Amino acid sequence: MCHLLLAPILVLTAAAAPVPVILDTDLGDDIDDTWALAFLLGTPQVDVKLIVTATSDTERKTRLVAKILEQMGRTDIPIGTGVRENDEKTHQDAWLGKYTLDEYKGVVHADGVGAMIDAIKASPTPITLCVIGPQTNIKAALERDPSIAQKARVVSMAGSVYVGYDGKATPDPEYNVVRDVKAAQAVFAAPWEITYAPLDSCGALRIRGDRYARVCASKNPLAVTTIENYNLWANRSHHPQDSSSILFDTVAAYLTFSKSLCEMKTVKLSIDEKGNTVPDEEKGRPVNCALSWKDQGAFEELLVNALIGPKK
Numbered sequence: 028m029c030h031l032l033l034a035p036i037l038v039l040t041a042a043a044a045p046v047p048v049i050l051d052t053d054l055g056d057d058i059d060d061t062w063a064l065a066f067l068l069g070t071p072q073v074d075v076k077l078i079v080t081a082t083s084d085t086e087r088k089t090r091l092v093a094k095i096l097e098q099m100g101r102t103d104i105p106i107g108t109g110v111r112e113n114d115e116k117t118h119q120d121a122w123l124g125k126y127t128l129d130e131y132k133g134v135v136h137a138d139g140v141g142a143m144i145d146a147i148k149a150s151p152t153p154i155t156l157c158v159i160g161p162q163t164n165i166k167a168a169l170e171r172d173p174s175i176a177q178k179a180r181v182v183s184m185a186g187s188v189y190v191g192y193d194g195k196a197t198p199d200p201e202y203n204v205v206r207d208v209k210a211a212q213a214v215f216a217a218p219w220e221i222t223y224a225p226l227d228s229c230g231a232l233r234i235r236g237d238r239y240a241r242v243c244a245s246k247n248p249l250a251v252t253t254i255e256n257y258n259l260w261a262n263r264s265h266h267p268q269d270s271s272s273i274l275f276d277t278v279a280a281y282l283t284f285s286k287s288l289c290e291m292k293t294v295k296l297s298i299d300e301k302g303n304t305v306p307d308e309e310k311g312r313p314v315n316c317a318l319s320w321k322d323q324g325a326f327e328e329l330l331v332n333a334l335i336g337p338k339k
Contacts, residue, residue, distance in 0.1 A: 045074035046155055046284045049143055049179075051109070052276075053082040053160025055091050055117030058260045062330075063159055063184075063276035064092075065249040068101055069333030072284040077146045079107040079139040081160040082206065083115045089139075091123050093131040098252040102132050107139025109164040118261035140167045147175045155283045158183040158214075159276035161203050166210035169217055176217040184279035185211065186304035187226040188294055188316055193273070194231040198303065201226055205302035212298050215312050222315040223296075224278035225304065228289060232278065232323070234271040238331045245335035253334060277330055282317060288326045289317035 050067065054060035067073050078096075080088035089108045096102050117123065128135055136142035143164065147154045156179050158165055168175055184203060191199035204211045214221070234242065242250045257263060257271070266272045282289070295311030296304050305311070320326065 043072070044152075045072055047074050047076050047150055047152060048155045048157050048283050049076055049146055050078045051081055051143070051156060051158045051160065051162075051164050052078065052092075053088070054080065054095075055088040055119050056082070056160070057275070058118070058257050058262070058272055059274045059276040060159055061095065061119070061253050061256045062271065062274050062334075063280040064095065065099065065253045066277050066280045066330055066333045067157070067283070068099060069247075069249050069336065070280075070284060075104050076150070076154070077105050077107060077142055079109045079143050079164055081109045081164050083112050084117070085109045085111045085139070087114075087117055087123075089135060090126055090128055091117055091119055093128055093133065093135065094123060094126045095252055095256070096133060097131060099248045105134040105136060105142065107136040107142035109139040110167055112163075119256050119259065121259040121261070122256050140164055140171065143168050144172045144175055147179050148172075150178065154179045156181045157279055157283050158185070159203075159279050161206035162210040162214045163207045166207070166213040169213055173217070176219040180220040180222070181214060182222045182224075182279050182282045183214075184224045184229060184276045186223050186296065186316075187230070188223075188296070188304060188306060188318060190225075190227040190230060192226055192230050199226065200302040201304065204298060204304060208298065208300060208302045211302070215296075215298055220315070221312075222282050222317075223304075224275070224282055224317050226275075228317040228319055229275040229278035230273065232274050234274065234327055234331065235267075236269060238327055239270055241331055242334050247334060247336040249336070250334040274330075278317060278326075281326065281329070286315075286317070288320060288322050288329075290319040290321055292316055292318050294318075
């Protein structure tokens with residue numbers, strides 16, 4: 028009998044290294060950023076290298092992110108304060124209270140844009156920029172150092188290709204683009220790979236019923252901190268008691284490490300002066316877009332399990 032040498036076929040498959048991610052977030056406005064942050068922290072396929080705060084009072088938002096990371100047990104992640112625009116309160120000030128950075132044990136960079144540039148350039152492998160707010164900080168980083176586009180890719184919750192808010196049959200100008208159109212256009216002009224979670228896939232995404240109840244019942248600090256913030260969020264009363272609000276940003280968080288549950292299509296898009304993301308075969312730039320779901324239920328389970336942790 029001929030004995031084949033089968034040993035090489037028994038491949039020792041090492042787990043892929045986690046994806047290095049910089050999270051650029053306007054956390055403190057809509058609550059979905061808090062869910063997205065918890066999702067990333069509960070996902071072993073992701074290694075969050077830096078969190079940079081975006082839009083409005085970024086100094087106040089840095090305090091909020093710091094308190095959240097402290098409560099979630101992740102003060103090992105550096106925070107950077109992004110471009111400050113005004114002194115508006117956040118919608119999570121009731122939870123933030125009087126917390127100050129004097130209480131925080133982690134690293135905080137006053138120049139978040141500079142910290143972003145440094146982290147991208149220092150990374151031995153390309154960084155994924157997960158951008159879940161207006162793209163003001165990314166534009167500022169490109170202006171300082173255009174070379175970062177050679178060492179990063181962008182995954183963003185942004186735009187509306189064919190479907191609008193809450194499943195509307197026609198597209199809408201989407202907030203993260205409209206809030207800073209020039210920034211979104213600058214990001215489009217840079218030569219990096221761009222992936223969008225547009226309203227088409229995320230604009231009606233909610234966690235309801237049993238899945239929401241499991242997050243509420245969990246003792247995992249990721250879940251506890253998220254639900255505490257949701258319950259004290261300024262807009263909580265606008266949503267049912269047994270449901271999350273729309274969790275737009277969690278889809279961008281997912282796309283940092285996988286696309287398998289989404290229907291992806293490369294669409295050439297242009298951004299007009301009103302912030303519409305318009306299919307444009309002639310002048311558009313290619314964007315990988317999550318246009319719908321292959322299995323939305325599986326995604327919701329993945330999100331819930333990331334927050335509540337594995338079963339004991």
